[in-house]
Amino acid sequence: MNVNTSRRGFLKGAAATGAVLVVGLRPDGALAASGNPTMLTPFVQIGSDGSVTAIIKHFEMGQGPATGLSTLIAEEMGLSMDQIGYDFAPSNPQIYNNTLFGPMQGTGGSTAMANSYLQYRQAGAAARDMLLQAAAQAWGADVSDLSFADGMISGAGKSAPLGDFVEAAAALEAPAEPRLKDPSEFRLIGNPDVRRLDSAAKGNGTAMFAMDIQRPNQMIAMIARPEQQRATAVSVDASGAEGIKGFISAGVLPNKAGVAVFAESTWAAMQARNAISVEWDTSNAETRSSDQIEAEIRAALEAEPTYNVNDADVMAVRAAIDGADTVVEETFYFPLLAHAPMEPLNCTIEQTEDGGILMHDGCQIPTLPHGALAEIFGVPFEKVQIRTVLAGGSFGRRATPQADYQVEAAMAFTLTDRSRPVHLVWSREDDLRSGYYRPAFGHKVRVGLDGSGNIVGWEHRVAGQSIMKGTPFEAFAVQNGIDHSSVEGTVDSPYQIPMASFGLTDTEKATSTLWWRAVGHTHTAYVMEVMMDMAAVAVGIDPVDFRLSYLNGDGPDQQRKAAVLQLAAEKANWGNAPAGRSQGIAVHKSFNSYVAEVVEISGTAEDGIKIEKVTCAVDCGVAVNPDVIKAQMEGAIGYGIGHNMRDKITLTEGVVDQFNFPDYEPLRISDIQEIEVHIVPSAEPPTGVGEPGTPPAAPALANAIAAASNLRIATLPMNDNGASFV
Amino acid sequence: MSISLKVNGKTQEVDADPGTPLLWVIRDDLKMTGTKFGCGVASCGACTVHLNGEPVRACQTYIDDVEGAEITTIEAMSEDKIGAALQQAWVELDVVQCGYCQSGQIMSAAGLLRENPTPSATEIDDYMYGNACRCATYQRIRAGIQRAAEILEA
Numbered sequence: 008m009n010v011n012t013s014r015r016g017f018l019k020g021a022a023a024t025g026a027v028l029v030v031g032l033r034p035d036g037a038l039a040a041s042g043n044p045t046m047l048t049p050f051v052q053i054g055s056d057g058s059v060t061a062i063i064k065h066f067e068m069g070q071g072p073a074t075g076l077s078t079l080i081a082e083e084m085g086l087s088m089d090q091i092g093y094d095f096a097p098s099n100p101q102i103y104n105n106t107l108f109g110p111m112q113g114t115g116g117s118t119a120m121a122n123s124y125l126q127y128r129q130a131g132a133a134a135r136d137m138l139l140q141a142a143a144q145a146w147g148a149d150v151s152d153l154s155f156a157d158g159m160i161s162g163a164g165k166s167a168p169l170g171d172f173v174e175a176a177a178a179l180e181a182p183a184e185p186r187l188k189d190p191s192e193f194r195l196i197g198n199p200d201v202r203r204l205d206s207a208a209k210g211n212g213t214a215m216f217a218m219d220i221q222r223p224n225q226m227i228a229m230i231a232r233p234e235q236q237r238a239t240a241v242s243v244d245a246s247g248a249e250g251i252k253g254f255i256s257a258g259v260l261p262n263k264a265g266v267a268v269f270a271e272s273t274w275a276a277m278q279a280r281n282a283i284s285v286e287w288d289t290s291n292a293e294t295r296s297s298d299q300i301e302a303e304i305r306a307a308l309e310a311e312p313t314y315n316v317n318d319a320d321v322m323a324v325r326a327a328i329d330g331a332d333t334v335v336e337e338t339f340y341f342p343l344l345a346h347a348p349m350e351p352l353n354c355t356i357e358q359t360e361d362g363g364i365l366m367h368d369g370c371q372i373p374t375l376p377h378g379a380l381a382e383i384f385g386v387p388f389e390k391v392q393i394r395t396v397l398a399g400g401s402f403g404r405r406a407t408p409q410a411d412y413q414v415e416a417a418m419a420f421t422l423t424d425r426s427r428p429v430h431l432v433w434s435r436e437d438d439l440r441s442g443y444y445r446p447a448f449g450h451k452v453r454v455g456l457d458g459s460g461n462i463v464g465w466e467h468r469v470a471g472q473s474i475m476k477g478t479p480f481e482a483f484a485v486q487n488g489i490d491h492s493s494v495e496g497t498v499d500s501p502y503q504i505p506m507a508s509f510g511l512t513d514t515e516k517a518t519s520t521l522w523w524r525a526v527g528h529t530h531t532a533y534v535m536e537v538m539m540d541m542a543a544v545a546v547g548i549d550p551v552d553f554r555l556s557y558l559n560g561d562g563p564d565q566q567r568k569a570a571v572l573q574l575a576a577e578k579a580n581w582g583n584a585p586a587g588r589s590q591g592i593a594v595h596k597s598f599n600s601y602v603a604e605v606v607e608i609s610g611t612a613e614d615g616i617k618i619e620k621v622t623c624a625v626d627c628g629v630a631v632n633p634d635v636i637k638a639q640m641e642g643a644i645g646y647g648i649g650h651n652m653r654d655k656i657t658l659t660e661g662v663v664d665q666f667n668f669p670d671y672e673p674l675r676i677s678d679i680q681e682i683e684v685h686i687v688p689s690a691e692p693p694t695g696v697g698e699p700g701t702p703p704a705a706p707a708l709a710n711a712i713a714a715a716s717n718l719r720i721a722t723l724p725m726n727d728n729g730a731s732f733v
Numbered sequence: 734m735s736i737s738l739k740v741n742g743k744t745q746e747v748d749a750d751p752g753t754p755l756l757w758v759i760r761d762d763l764k765m766t767g768t769k770f771g772c773g774v775a776s777c778g779a780c781t782v783h784l785n786g787e788p789v790r791a792c793q794t795y796i797d798d799v800e801g802a803e804i805t806t807i808e809a810m811s812e813d814k815i816g817a818a819l820q821q822a823w824v825e826l827d828v829v830q831c832g833y834c835q836s837g838q839i840m841s842a843a844g845l846l847r848e849n850p851t852p853s854a855t856e857i858d859d860y861m862y863g864n865a866c867r868c869a870t871y872q873r874i875r876a877g878i879q880r881a882a883e884i885l886e887a
């Protein structure tokens with residue numbers, strides 16, 4: 008073919024008229040197919056060249072949905088993994104909503120696979136059935152005589168690539184209920200050899216993160232922010248930045264939350280931001296210190312809780328504990344924690360030719376910034392487009408109810424004449440000092456045990472800063488005043504504990520609170536599992552046996568939790584640690600998955616602890632991509648252990664004390680010597696994997712430290728208690 | 734001011750202040766985005782590039798100090814024997830999660846293997862200490878380096 012480069016536009020146009028088959032959902036939720044990709048927002052798009060593209064409705068922060076949802080399509084279509092590609096879905100809360108979130112598109116709560124498992128399989132199965140039907144018609148054969156494998160349709164003495172039937176298939180009706188494969192027919196789902204689709208690009212520098220977006224003629228914007236939350240910008244004097252090469256301008260954001268500094272390059276923006284001077288109004292600024300926050304929480308734990316979470320007869324519980332043979336009691340405190348995803352927050356906003364707004368973002372909950380942008384720019388919802396690109400981690404930080412950084416970018420953009428795209432860039436300091444943290448929490452627990460070592464009463468108080476109150480999520484996350492995320496993992500624990508009371512008191516927020524990988528479970532699992540350990544030790548019963556005696560009911564919840572506990576104990580050779588080593592165990596259910604972990608350490612708290620090995624057992628239902636699940640457990644264990652070893656965010660008179668990684672030290676490669684993950688085979692629907700590995704990690708380590716050193720750590724981080732790590 | 738930089742074998746003139754960190758010239762002027770910004774204070778390693786074959790943190794390396802030096806970024810590592818072996822191992826073992834730190838991990842790992850073709854786990858830990866991975870892919874990074882060493886030995 009003679010390709011004339013001057014006619015590329017035409018060639019492209021011609022290619023776009025090539026047949027495609029798209030399969031997705033109609034707004035009423037029914038499966039639908041079309042030959043026109045603009046008519047439907049699909050889950051899968053198939054070109055007449057045979058290319059198959061999974062359209063991923065969840066964002067990819069490393070947790071694997073790009074691979075996972077593609078696997079579902081490829082499985083049902085009989086493709087191999089190298090025959091499928093992926094693209095991120097546009098923002099559309101009707102079609103690409105998270106079915107567990109309602110009419111909202113977004114990723115969180117470890118739900119990506121759980122809410123997509125049937126949808127994407129159905130789309131793949133429908134595409135397969137339609138292509139088979141089209142082939143049967145073309146060949147005058149019976150559908151039942153045809154088969155589909157590796158992108159080829161064969162039967163009736165013929166064989167042809169699927170692309171040949173795309174045009175004809177696009178004219179067919181989508182089957183209402185395509186036949187899904189029986190699990191016994193799975194070749195990809197559950198196959199540990201399936202590789203990630205994004206590995207190569209992430210290893211050779213070609214992967215495109217939001218930070219890598221360089222729109223033609225874009226400006227960089229950085230924001231000068233107040234030191235204290237809720238202080239506001241009054242005015243800016245930018246004369247100090249005038250000589251900086253590449254500096255463009257500076258202006259107070261319309262919402263007064265800060266000052267936008269515009270420059271031709273990131274370095275110029277950084278320098279200019281340092282050089283301007285801003286007058287701040289601190290009359291409403293936060294002035295509390297973290298010591299005060301801690302004192303408020305500790306005081307709340309000593310008072311009668313505001314909410315009786317499980318409507319317990321608290322007096323009876325207290326009497327049972329008071330009359331017990333042994334009482335174990337502890338008060339815990341958990342500090343503020345930053346998420347610190349590796350890629351600092353950023354996004355790019357531009358105005359399209361038709362006056363619409365286009366944002367490029369590693370976007371976790373597109374529906375929230377989508378609405379915010381429409382409102383800020385006064386354009387209809389349909390005139391806002393969000394192009395989701397790879398996100399360099401999140402751990403919850405990229406999803407704020409206020410769409411914080413996207414709104415900030417939009418505010419900055421409104422200061423310009425909109426002729427140039429604006430790429431908002433945060434520094435690491437912006438990130439660590441932004442004020443969005445895992446809230447501080449305290450727990451006070453008293454457990455009474457009888458002479459045989461049985462729990463006869465468990466009084467549990469929780470106090471801390473609610474995440475959901477005051478956000479759009481309050482309506483469904485807060486019931487009778489109780490923010491479930493403050494107590495999840497306690498009152499709903501599968502442990503069958505008799506005579507238990509759970510109380511909650513909200514304390515005032517000093518910073519913005521935000522879900523942080525595993526949300527409430529980040530503190531509740533620690534408390535539950537350290538208390539179980541303390542109780543077991545106090546009555547001289549093996550910690551695994553002790554836990555199992557509260558998991559011996561026939562409910563699946565108890566059985567699944569008991570099974571991971573036993574598997575982790577067995578694989579870690581529980582109770583038989585080599586000389587010089589100590590073990591600790593913890594087990595927790597979160598996001599409908601069950602995870603048990605054994606941490607084995609050497610050394611002592613005084614001389615330095617080395618984490619030699621973590622053995623993990625997980626039950627997350629059907630393991631769609633076993634290797635991705637293992638990787639998520641490895642990462643979640645590191646996330647849980649790293650922060651609890653040595654990290655906290657503190658405030659002095661409202662000002663964050665930490666600046667950058669040197670004072671918020673990340674987990675390093677030498678901190679954990681080995682992690683081994685075992686997956687429980689299961690036919691249950693798939694549940695979460697991104698978060699559930701985090702909650703048991705720190706308590707298992709704490710229990711190992713207690714076994715080695717008689718040091719019970721109840722105030723985090725661990726190194727504030729004289730525990731050192733090597 | 735115009736400074737000439739030799740990046741991935743190609744000499745290019747850039748118009749930037751002499752005290753500009755190499756990281757921002759690579760990303761913003763040369764438009765090569767494989768090298769990442771993570772902290773800006775030499776404590777995460779996301780910005781690691783090679784200077785005459787040695788890993789350095791580009792966020793704390795200033796362009797007037799590197800004029801004439803051989804600068805290598807992740808974009809050229811597929812052509813490097815060690816780089817290609819690492820990339821192959823990274824795919825075999827699916828080392829990456831979010832991936833944002835991984836250019837820097839591979840650049841540092843290449844420096845290690847050049848110096849020590851068969852590093853032990855402890856030697857890997859010592860050398861790679863400064864490369865943070867917030868996704869905590871460390872166990873696979875360790876395995877990936879050892880697998881690359883194996884590929885190179887074969």
Ligand code: FES
Nearest residue numbers: 772773775778792
């Ligand atoms: S960006 Fe250079 S070491 Fe972190």
Ligand code: FES
Nearest residue numbers: 831832866867868
């Ligand atoms: S893979 Fe995400 S920071 Fe390393």
